[in-house]
Amino acid sequence: MSNQKVSSVGVIGAGPAGLTAAYELAKLGISVEVFEAQSNVGGMAQSFDLWGQKVDFGPHRFFSTDPRVNKIWLEIVAGAYDMVDRLTRIYYKKTFFDYPLKAMNALRGLGVIEAVRCVLSYAQAVALPCKDDTTFENWVVNRFGRRLFTIFFKSYSEKLWGLSCQELDADFAAQRIKKFSLFEAVKSALFGSGMKHKTLVDQFAYPYQGTGHVYEKMAEKIEQMGGKIHLNSRVFRVDMSADSPVIDLENGEHKKFDHVISSMPLTDLVDRMGPPKAILACTAKLKYRNTILAYLEIDGEALFPDQWIYVHSANLKTGRITNFRNWLPSLYGASKNTILCLEYWCYDQDEFWDMAEDKIVALASKDIHATGLIGSRAIINGKIVKLSKSYPVYGCGYKANLLPVENYLKGFKKLSVIGRYGAFKYNNQDHSILMGYYAAQNIAAGASNDLWQINTDYEYQESSLITKSGLRKG
Numbered sequence: 001m002s003n004q005k006v007s008s009v010g011v012i013g014a015g016p017a018g019l020t021a022a023y024e025l026a027k028l029g030i031s032v033e034v035f036e037a038q039s040n041v042g043g044m045a046q047s048f049d050l051w052g053q054k055v056d057f058g059p060h061r062f063f064s065t066d067p068r069v070n071k072i073w074l075e076i077v078a079g080a081y082d083m084v085d086r087l088t089r090i091y092y093k094k095t096f097f098d099y100p101l102k103a104m105n106a107l108r109g110l111g112v113i114e115a116v117r118c119v120l121s122y123a124q125a126v127a128l129p130c131k132d133d134t135t136f137e138n139w140v141v142n143r144f145g146r147r148l149f150t151i152f153f154k155s156y157s158e159k160l161w162g163l164s165c166q167e168l169d170a171d172f173a174a175q176r177i178k179k180f181s182l183f184e185a186v187k188s189a190l191f192g193s194g195m196k197h198k199t200l201v202d203q204f205a206y207p208y209q210g211t212g213h214v215y216e217k218m219a220e221k222i223e224q225m226g227g228k229i230h231l232n233s234r235v236f237r238v239d240m241s242a243d244s245p246v247i248d249l250e251n252g253e254h255k256k257f258d259h260v261i262s263s264m265p266l267t268d269l270v271d272r273m274g275p276p277k278a279i280l281a282c283t284a285k286l287k288y289r290n291t292i293l294a295y296l297e298i299d300g301e302a303l304f305p306d307q308w309i310y311v312h313s314a315n316l317k318t319g320r321i322t323n324f325r326n327w328l329p330s331l332y333g334a335s336k337n338t339i340l341c342l343e344y345w346c347y348d349q350d351e352f353w354d355m356a357e358d359k360i361v362a363l364a365s366k367d368i369h370a371t372g373l374i375g376s377r378a379i380i381n382g383k384i385v386k387l388s389k390s391y392p393v394y395g396c397g398y399k400a401n402l403l404p405v406e407n408y409l410k411g412f413k414k415l416s417v418i419g420r421y422g423a424f425k426y427n428n429q430d431h432s433i434l435m436g437y438y439a440a441q442n443i444a445a446g447a448s449n450d451l452w453q454i455n456t457d458y459e460y461q462e463s464s465l466i467t468k469s470g471l472r473k474g
Contacts, residue, residue, distance in 0.1 A: 006258040006443050007031060010247045012235045013263030015043020016429050017419030019218045020072060020436025021261050026225040028444045033227065033255065034219075035247060037234040040212070041219045043263075044390060044420070045429055047210025051297050051381055054331045055339055058293060059308040059322045060211040061086070061204040064430035067464040068437060070471055073205070076217050081207045082328055083468050087305055091321075091371060092151060092312040099310065114147075121145035135396060137165035139173040155312045159319040160345050161289060161393055169394040175426060205466040208330040211429070235264060237272040240412050259443050263419030263432075265389045270405055279408050282401040286424060288389035290353055292344040294318075294364035297337050297381040301325060304373050311371070318342040318367045337380065342367060345391070357384040392424040406452050416442065418451055425454070 007030060011022045014036035022032040040046055047056050061084070064070050090097040098105045107115045122145030130138035136157060140149045149165075157165055157172075207213040219229050238260055239246040245260045262269050267283040275283075308322040322341040324331055332339075342364040346352040352360075361382030368374055402424055409417055418435040420427040427435070431454060438449040464471050 008033075008257045009259045009261060009443060010035065010245070010255055010257040011261045011263075012238070012247065012269075013043065013419060013422065014038075014041035014215070014219065014229060014231075015263055015419055015421075015432065016045055016215065017422065017427070017432035017436040017439075018043075018261065018263040019215050019222070020433045021416075021418065021439045022222050022227055022436075023072075023076075023218050024437055024440035025444055026222050026227045028440070030444055031226065032222065033257075034222065034229045035233045035235050035249065035255075036229065036231050037264075039231050041229065041231070042212040042215040044387065045211050045215060047212030047216075050295060050339060050383060051337070052335050053324065053333065053337075053339055054210045055295065055324050055341065056211050056322075057385065057387065058291070058320065058341055058343055060429065061206065061307070062211065062214075062429050062466075063204045064433075065463045065465060066430065066434060067471065069430045069433045070464050070466050072433060072437065073214065074466060074471060076214050076221065077205075077207055078217075080209070080213070081205050083203050084206045084307065084327055086202055086204055086307065087326070088308050088310070089306050090152060090310045090312055094313075094372065096309075097152070110151075118145060118147045118151075121147040134170050135166050136168035136170055136173050136394075139170035140165075152312060155314045156310055156319055159311075159317070160391070161395075162345065162347060162350075163393070163395060167396055169396050169398055171399070172394045172426065206327055208328060210331060238262060238269060238415065240273060240415060245412075245414050259414045259416070261416045261418060261436075261439050261443075263417070263422035265421045266392075266405065266417060266424045269417065269422070270408070275408055279405060282404050285401045286398065286405070287347070287393040287395065288421070289345050289391040289393050290347065291387040291390040292346065292352070292360060293385040293387065294342040294344065294360055295381075295383040295385070296340045296342070296361070296364055296368060296379050298340060298374050299337055299378040299380055301336060301338055303338050303340075303375075303377065309373075311367075316367050316370060317363060318344055321368070321371070321373070340368060340374075348388075353386070358382075360384050389421060392420065392426055394426065410452075416451060423451065423454075 009025055009030055009032050011018045011032060011034045014034050018034060022034050025032045044057050045060050047054055088099045090099050095109045097109050125142055125145045129142040133139055133142060140153050154165055161168055223229055234250040235247055236250045237248040239248055244256050244258060247255045247260060265288060267286050270283050304323060305326060306323060307326050308320055310320055311318050320343040325338040365379050416439045417423050418439050419432050435451055435454050438451055441447040442449055464473050
């Protein structure tokens, strides 16, 4: 990063990454302006009011062991949170399995014969592993066996990505289930030892007013420090042709800054910068997956105890079901009804993306009844929210297309790209917050953090945990 003093920064996107960068820069006295295409801040981590309750864009729990990330989160939330005891399960063929796997629960759910077959399949995978470990399917089969792959990974993953598991890159598995195997799961379940996967925590911190409250408060603090948040301000292009970068808005305005931080979709950013044809050819092969959220208001309480459930049954189109009644009481208040959210995924060109809302509500109603989770309870209301470009798709060989784009962007010293969309990284909130923090440090303090290297499997030498009483060393 150049030592040239930066006095103004334009930030594209008011999600966790963009807002964190703006917040950290504003604290250091740098003038910041944030441009958000939507009418609310928070990106995919938004919360909103619905039927007298508060809901999120699907399940968004916050958990980190990084003291820098936790310090920022606690600084913003200012004690307005509580701890949630995590319960998530897998639904497969009308049976619920604990997640993470517990040996006796899996044995009862699968039955003795199928459980034996799974163990034998795992033994075969250990003895004769797939030589090509670069696909999601082979990576998982080598660590769990083919039968468990088919039961607990295949259907959900193919719903999420719209690809066969042989077309999905092993990076997705390596980042999400790194160092986790059937052996470790069974060892932990039977003996209380073994490796506990870092994302499968038993408890997590959650704001009283939903996960989006963090970013609403962060935006307020940015404005209190003199920064500006522009909502409904879609960016068309970043012009890097002059000495100072210019943000061109779709409404025709042009804003000049000393530096620009972008968390808009990587492909949109690059395609409008006038890159070489070879780079355009690469971005054309980088895809994003869309999300459709179907909210259903159910008559009654205490439907099931999970915060969310992964749906692995291939006969159901939904992939995940969130029960907002099981987060914090402050979300539902005096309401006696339960709001569920069923998630669906698709691409722009899929017919499902353009399907009428009433038809999607009807599909979600059919799916939820088929699970048996709500019994004969009535569905009172339905609402659909569509989120474009929610997930960067790790198709096989995606890195071969992403790397040239990274190298192209590294040539612009006054441009930083961060976040799930901006850096084409399958981030959680904590990873995006860290990217925003690092970007601010690079710009304001002349640090040389490689933003491209921040990923979901990063490890920090220190460790801390958020508890109800504050930060505790891990």
